[in-house]
Amino acid sequence: NAGVMQNPRHLVRRRGQEARLRCSPMKGHSHVYWYRQLPEEGLKFMVYLQKENIIDESGMPKERFSAEFPKEGPSILRIQQVVRGDSAAYFCASSQLPLTAYSNQPQHFGDGTRLSIL
């Protein structure tokens, strides 16, 4: 019974390259959330997606960052023309139902992708 799967676990890119981070939600989950964690900081919300739809991208930078969750396959977080400041751990979480203001259900986190920019 696999949990949220993220790959790669570690990704090294040079400045100016593209980074693609993948997230496969738990079986039966159609809601995916991406977060960024800088060293010694808590998580910061980036984007919330359902299948084929972006629901909330209020935490995602307008430039260079994009996310998708196609009908088939994993969710992808794409960072174009990476810069040193993009170095962070990126976590994906999923839930079976949408997380609302009064939702008691948890979101299940993957083990993250550690992105290092040289």
Place this chain on the structure above:
Amino acid sequence: QQQVKQSPQSLIVQKGGISIINCAYENTAFDYFPWYQQFPGKGPALLIAIRPDVSEKKEGRFTISFNKSAKQFSLHIMDSQPGDSATYFCAAKDKGVSNYQLIWGAGTKLIIKP
């Protein structure tokens, strides 16, 4: 206004002792206060959570104490064990905002010495 301030940054406790981690907030509209546990190389996992209508919630060895007037809440780990060694994050959420939009504290690295 939107911050959650967590202390201490790191904590060393002897096995069997009580670990206490504190968080403070300013926004009186916060209505949900979870604690997450994160082991090295892993994602965070929800440990325990409280809403402001109660002052304490206990689950096994883990207790949240909530002081609404002081705008503070804390995590107590009783009979701390080496397996509790992890980073703990407090978080909070604004009323009416979805549970994925938590404001996270900076984390406390807890080490339990055998």
